[in-house]
Structure formats: structure tokens, C-alpha cells
Amino acid sequence: MPLMPKTMTDTIKQLSNLLSEGKASSVELCKDYLDRIQRRNPTLNAFISVDADRTLIEARAADALRAAGQSGVLTGVPVAHKDIFCAEGWLTTCGSKMLSNFVSPYDAHVIEQFKAAGMPCLGKTNMDEFAMGSSNETSFYGPVRNPWDTERVPGGSSGGSAACVAARLAPAATGTDTGGSIRQPAALCGITGLKPTYGVVSRYGMIAFASSLDQAGPMAQTAEDCGLLLNVMAGFDTRDSTSLDRPKEDYTRSLNLPLAGLKIGLPREFFGSGLVGDTAKAVDAAIAQLHALGAQTVEVGLPNSKLSVAAYYVLAPAEASSNLSRFDGVRYGYRTPEYGDLTDMYEKTRAEGFGGEVKRRIMIGAYVLSHGYYDAYYIQAQKLRRLIANDFTDAFKQCDVILGPTAPSTAFRLGEKTADPVEMYLSDIYTIAVNLAGLPGMSLPCGFDAQGLPIGLQLIGNYFDEARMLGVAHQYQLATDWHTRTPQGI
């Protein structure tokens, strides 16, 4: 029985209710999403891999569990996964030619968690190559288009996941965030995305870009959905030495906490001359809305945050240059078809297998780690990182949560910033400090610009304060409807 089109805008929460009330089966839901993917993906290019047979096998298994009375809250609710997560039997490309033939023999921890929750995989979403980018234009598989305006970028690196949720090709998707790669595309696509505290979600099976900065997180239509999905994703994993062993928590527990008495910090550095136009207006309106809900705002300082992009573009490439050394054509992945000796094989394989941005960052990384430059660049950047983190610790003495814009502008045109890498890097100016400090952060829709392009509001929580941060977002989403808007043609 075909479902009402309205179902396509159902949240994870609503789909869960539909399934538990017997009003739909997982197979029916998945078929509808797969149908929409087939129709709209050629334009949006949000997915790299779709495998309807595989998805429906998982959906049938979920329905069987439910029939046997063994289902959980989210059994049968489908999600899409960023192609950075190794998933057994799926092509896992990381947006790169280097892994264009890599069918993963194992599941990432995150994938295992979703499987254990009985949530079928709708497909692997497109992304900037090796998670390096802020516009999803560096993918070997072609750029992703923003569903709000297909001549514009969706943001990156989790552009495919953001676009697919915005276009409702999936009710939610997983993403990863190293300098803003969940939050910035969430802002540009008008959806809600969260990066948890570093260490909360296991990185095992998540292809590494910058090990000390990478974190996986949910991208969905609402804060509540993000909380439900974080419950699935979070948890200690012995296979990741940076994974934290903490008592299990319910990230939806504070959704209904009223905002009376909440102190919201507004960093003066985020509200300076860089914040202009419609973005400034939308953020101001959001602040007013939060005041109306009972929250207070206080100005705080993050004096070293102006150095965060510079510090990040030393540290992240340094770690990446080492993490990407394993892609050498020897054991798996792409190998150049003709070569003379070993050195020739290495050079050709990596020259041909990697795109330009990846090569740029590998070279930067090797340079800042090299003899004679290590102290001046790498060590210096690590020191700055400590100062940036300390700023947040100080700020949180005066407030409970920090607020600001997510991105300096709304979605820009395809090709607009590709000529100048640094200009592209500045897209992350508000998000990067959060990764350097390891704090949790999220973006939620707070308006549109004159051209109808979404604007995102960023919340930053203290360490392990995801539940409170989600609560603030949820209360805001109860009082507003930005997050329910969908692009034309959905």
C-alpha cells in the first residue's frame, strides 16, 4: 500500500510511531525512500551507492523482529550513511578514486550500532574527498547540489548527507565533523546536525582524516531526532583507544527542560564585523526568540578563536598526511595500471588516486611536520589549541551554552570559492574552534535569506552537555517552524 506523501516529511520520531502502531512496515518505508532516491538523486548526486536489494533485506529482517515482539524503539526506521563509514559488503569510497574499488570487509562501530538497532541502510552518501572540503565539490563522484537551489553547494564535507535529509531522500543520515563538516552543511541545507564531545562516538571503522578532531554525529530534521540517533551512535568501544568509557545516557532526557534561567553566552568574536546581512538578522531574531522563552544572554570572550583556522590548517593536514599514507596501491584500493619500480608505483598511484585538495593538504601536513619546521608550526599550533580550549573553559564559567552563527554566509554557488582554497577554508570560521577544543556543537535552522536559502544557528555546549544543548534546540524548535520547511519540489 503506497504511503501518503506526507510520510516523506516524517521525522525519525514519527516513523518510529508509525511502525510501532503497525501503520507502516519497514519494507514499505524503505521502498518509498528508495523510489524517491531513484527519482531525485540524478539531480542532487547526494548518494554514491544505493543497493535496493540489500536495503530491503534489512527492512524485512526489521519487520520480522517487530512481528516476533523483539523490536526496539527505532527498529525498521531507515537511515543513510556518509560514505566515510566502512560497511560490510558496501562499496566504501570516502568520496575518492583511491577507494573506488574498495568493498569493505567489516562494519564500523557506528554501522554496527545502527544494525543492532534494526535500522536499514538506505545507501552511502556523497562527501568531499577524504572529508576535506566545505562544499562537497572535491568528491571524485562529482559535486552534490543543494536541494534549495541546485546551482549552489550543500556545504561539506557531509554534503551528501545534508542534501539527502533536506530533500527527504532519507529521514536522517550520519555525518562526520572535523572542522564543521556536520554543522556547516546542516546550516546550508536547513537541517539539524550535531557533533558530540570528542570521544563519545567510536571512530573505529570511520576512515580517518584528522584523528584528534574527527567525530561522527547525526544529521536529521529535528533536535529530538538527533537525540534519538545519538542514543544509537554513542557508546564505549574497546577498539578505539580515544573512545570514552562513561555511563550510558539518554540524550533526549532534557528536551523538555524549560529555558527559564538558562544563561546563553554570545562570544563577541562571533558577532563582529564578519557577521552581516540576513545571517546577522536571523541570528538576532533567534536570540530574541530565546529571550522570549526565558533565557538570558551574556557577552563572553573567546580571544584566541581568531587563530583557530590557522591552527586547524596546521594540525588537521599534519594528521591527515600520516593517516593517508596507507593509501599506497599495495594492499587494496586503486593502483596505477602501469609502473616501473616501487617508487614509480607509489608516485603514480597517489598522483592519480588523490584529488587536488587532498594532495594540497598532504603536502601542507608533511611540511609542518618536517625537520626544522615541526616546532614552528606543529608544536606552535598545538599550543594555540590549548589556549583556544582554555578560552571556552573560561567562557563556560559565565554561561551554560554558547550561541552564534554556524556559517559566515548562506549556500554559495558551485565553483564560486574553488579558486582560492583559503577563502573556502574560512567557511568554517565559526565551527573550527569547537573541534580544536573537543566540545559538542550543533546547528539548527533559524531562518532564510532574501533568496530563500537556509541560515543556521550554532549552539556549543560544555563537555558532555549534549543533552542540555539538544534541550535548548528542541525548545526553540517547539516555538518556531524553520526546521519543518522543505525545498520546492519535495
Added chain:
Amino acid sequence: MQWETVIGLEVHTQLTTQSKIFSGASIAFGAEPNTQACQVDIALPGVLPVLNKGAVECGIRFGLAIGARLNRINSFDRKNYFYPDLPKGYQISQFAMPIVEGGELTVQVGSGSDLYEKTIRITRAHLEEDAGKSLHEDFHGMTGIDLNRAGTPLLEIVSEPDMRSAREAVAYAKALHTLVTWIGTCDGNMQEGSFRVDANVSVRSVGQAEFGTRREIKNLNSFRFLEQAINYEIRWQIEQIEDGHKIQQATVLFDPDTGETRAMRSKEDAHDYRYFPDPDLLPVKLEEDWIEQVRASLPELPQQKQARYQDEWNLSAYDAATLTGSRALAEYFEAVVAGLGRPDAKLVANWVMGDVSATLNKESLDIADCRISAVQLAGLLARIQDGTLSGKLAKQVFEAMWAGEGDADVIIEAKGLKQVSDSGEIEKIINEVMAANVKSVEEFRAGKEKAFNALVGQVMKASKGKANPQQVNDLLRQKLSA
């Protein structure tokens, strides 16, 4: 020109853990290629290292055994370079903060009158992972990569450049080998690559303060090769300098067939490894009570036993060093001493270093395979002590015991080898011999000392070797001077 050699050794010891240092795969030797390399070892996308606690414990054990400083906080760094047997394109090692720093090993060099003691200082010991193996033969112009060994835990032990000859280097390497097998951190199997030595060798003119340029001889896996390689390298370097050439820093390989060292042609100039802290691993924190636990579990160490053997039992430094050549040998020796009613360490030492070791060597056996247990040997030596057996006959009994004919007493009984100590009986034999050898008696009385020995020989022969030699001596002299 008088030349002085300066040598430092870097020894890679494979640790006796259950699994690899950063994954759960087995480290057992001899498996089919690429059957003991899990996804972490192959460096698939997305995998992460997890530290093996047993490897850290081996590091603590070794550090305590050499009296080194254990760095309570130590950490891992990435050493970046490309090679097919290094799957990640970097080796996880310890650069900035190794687990062990300092420490020393005192070794006996030379033998006999040439024997001297030397203390070699140890700079550091750090944990790291081994690479896989590259096999160049059998693959028709290609190279086979076996990743079974990739990720095997290593403790790399770096000495100060304190050695001044190949002999000293070998003595140090042997003592280090004995120590790591003694404390159980390494199985010491050099053929299987468990213990590999790199030798840094340079020469300088005597009296020169600065060190000469050194060359590094890599991957020596026998003491014999170590000695040969160093000696060749020294001669080669001296020749080069005398011919007017400067020594270039290089990594060299030793060819056992030619006995020569040769610079590795494919090696570039000194690599920039771009070391940086591995962000996938947390710093290691050594708790005090863990260290104390490990300390309490250490056996008495070779140097401690040597000191005790010399102090308590008056054995020589050489004997003490020989008897502590392995933990098994030392424990055997001590068990025999303990098994004697009246402990006589010197007697036991002579037998263990003598007949026992000789027999083991002849049959290429280890002390663990000795056919005579410590208790059995004690039983034999007790019969020497109580006069039942002469030393000479004891050797016969030893051989019979080795052949499996039973304990000492059983054999003595069966072969009727009890020493004759009854003076009456001995006198009787002496009288018979003196009567039968009148010429010898007269020669002795005329002053020929050698005749005495001939008579003793005759008495021993007549008693089938069983007469107590001391009593024969005394009684014969008595009678001859009467």
C-alpha cells in the same frame, strides 16, 4: 696511526606477549604468509591501534632488570616512511618519551688470564611494532610481502657507544640475550628473528675526542655474524681513511657468504621521519603498584646470583658468570647444591661446568633436556663426598646415569663400584703389590719418586679402581718408609 673503535648496539627484541602490540592477532612463528594479519595489521581504512598491556609489562620488567628509570608517563609517536612491508606508511614507536631510560649491564669480556669486566651503559629502551617481511627470491622480479610479522611487539634496546671492540660488542650482546631470556621478555630465538642486532661502528685515532662518522650494520642475527661484520667494518673503515677517503654515514648489510659489509644502494640520505605523537593512542601511565607487582615477580637476576655465588660460596667471577649463562643452568646448579647434605658449591660447579656441560654440548642439548636431574646429580656427588666413590669412578657412574641405567646408588650396587676405604683391605692389596713389584720398591727407596706413582697405579689396578686414592697414598708411603 693508532686506531680506536667505537661501537654502539641497537638490539630489537620481540616480546613474549599473547598477541601483537596493537592488535589481537597471533605472533606465533612459522604460519602461512598473511594468515596472522588482521584488519588492524593490514591497515585497512578506518582501523585503529589498541595497546597490548603485556608489552608494557615487558618494558617495565626490562627497565627494572637493568636498573633504569621507568618513565611513569611515556607515549607513542609515528615514524613516517613508505615501504610495502609497513602497511600504515608509518611505524608506531616511542621517540620523545620512551618507557625506559638509562640503566646498565656489566659484562665479562674474554677468558682466562685475559678476562676483564666492563659496564655498558644503556641509553634507552622503547616499545614499537615490527614491520612485515619482504621476500625478494622466488617471485620472478617481484617482491612478496608477508604481513604476519607486522605489529609484533618489539622492545628496542639502545646502548651508549661504550664498546671498543667486536669482542666487547659480542659480550654485551650475549649478556643482553641472557638477560632478556632470563626475565622472560623475549624467547631469544635468533634464527626466528626474535633478537636482532644493529651495530653502529666508527673509528677514530687514539686520543681524539670526537667520534668518527659511523656506519650502521643492520639486522645481524647471530653472535658469530656480529663479530665478523664488526671486524670487517673496522678494517674497511681504517683502510678507507688511510687511503684518504672520508667515511660517509651509511646503512650497511653484512653478507655472511663473503664476510663483507656493503652499503645499501637503495637507501637515500638520512630520512626525515616527521615524528609526531600518535593521536590514536593515549599516553601510557605507569602506576606505582603495578611497577611494584612486576618488581616482586622478577626472579633473582644474573648479576645478583653472580654476586651471591662469589660472596656466599667463594666461586670465582668466571665460574659465577659461566654458571649464570642461563636461568635454567643457574637454577640447575643451585638445585644440585641444595640437594647435597653437606653443600659444596665448588664440587658442584666443577661437575656442572665440566661433565654436565661437556655432555650437553656433545649431544647438542640444552640444560632443559639434561638426562640427569639435579636431584640425581646431587645423589651422585653425595657419594663422592662420603667417600663411597672416587672421582674417577664417579665419572663412570655419571655416564651410566646419562645412559638411563638408574640413580647413582643403583649403579654403584649393580656394578660393585663402592670405593674400598677399609684400611685393612687396602693394606692387604698394598702388600701384594709391593711383593709383586720389588724393583719399583727398591727404585723408590733409592730416591726415584716416579716409582711411587707406578706403585699407586698398580694398587688402583689391583683394586679395580675402587681403592680410596688418598688412603692408598698415605698407607703406601707409610709402608715404603718403614
